[in-house]
Amino acid sequence: MPKLQGKVALVTGGSSGIGLATAKRFVEEGAFVYITGRRQTELDKAVSLIGRSVATVRGDVSNLADLDRLYARIASEKGKIDVLFAGAGIVDPQPLAEMTEERFDKLFAINTRALAFTVKKALPLLNDGGAIIVITSIAENKGIPGFTAYSATKAAVRSFVRSWTAELKDRRIRVNAISPGPIDTPIFEQQAPTKEGADQARAQFAAAVPFGRLGRPEEIASTALFLASDEASFIAGVDLPVDGGLTAV
Known part of the structure; x- marks a missing residue:
């Protein structure tokens, strides 16, 4: 039986790269998937690639009104979310000496603040026993020149996973992170x-x-499928490296 049969999933940042590969894999495993992203052209391409059991909602996850509109649509059409894959994010290398306030704030607005409100606003729709999967990065653990702000955003997300695991335990909602190494994406x-x-x-x-x-986006998608499925029913609060051993050796 497909691992996500009858489930409803939301994938943010689902129009390209890791998000798109994850949305496609979720559909292949029986889920109906909503994907959201900022570019309608890319969303349309994603629908053509996936082909079935998928709907798109154009929006910016850092805009709370767009999040409200997204969840209102899911509520009216499906009434629930079983799996939330919060994959929207940006990478913007900035050497410390060249860092600007605008670019610093944009990284935190999208990678950290937007993710927090994406999850917060999903809670009324998220089924008890559901799964939340977020994306961190090996940059949270390794000192990479030029990644001061980006690394900090991902370290904050890692902290979210611990806090939310504790907060949502009574609802049996499993919160986990995937920490990708370098993945071949746009x-x-x-x-x-x-x-x-x-x-x-x-x-x-x-x-x-x-x-x-x-790494390949499909390898992250396979990890996300595992964490979303009942096969990971006793896994919560982890930050799972998928990096070809980069942070281990």
Whole structure:
């Protein structure tokens, strides 16, 4: 039997990369999935790729009115959420000496504040016994030059997982994090001004991984499926590295 048969899932940041791979895998395992993102064109592409049991809601998770509109639609159409995969986030490397207030605040607004309110506003719809999965990063544990603010946002998210596990225990809601290593997604293009620069960054990160390669979005999606399913029924409060051994050796 499919592992998420009859479940309703929400995937934020679901129009590309890890979020898209996760939404696709959830549908393949029997879930009806809502995905949200800022770009309608990318959302339309995601629907074409997934093909069934999927709906999109365009919005910005850092805008609380957009979150309210998202949850109002889910409430009217399905009336529940069984799995929340909060994957929306940005990477914006900033050396400390070049850090600006605007870029610092934007990272925390999207990666930390928006995630907190995404989860808070989901609670009335989230079924007791449901699953919340968030994305942290190996940057929370490793000192990576230029990642001062980004690393701090992800360390805060790790702290959320501990607090929410304690707060939601009476509802048996399992809160867990996935801590990806370098994953081959369009984020590399977003950080580099040229294709050559993106390829160089990919090569540098791959060389640091004991497996000698980047991870694939589908590998994160498989981990998310496990944490969302009943197979992880006694797992809560963890931050699971999926990094090819990068933080272990």
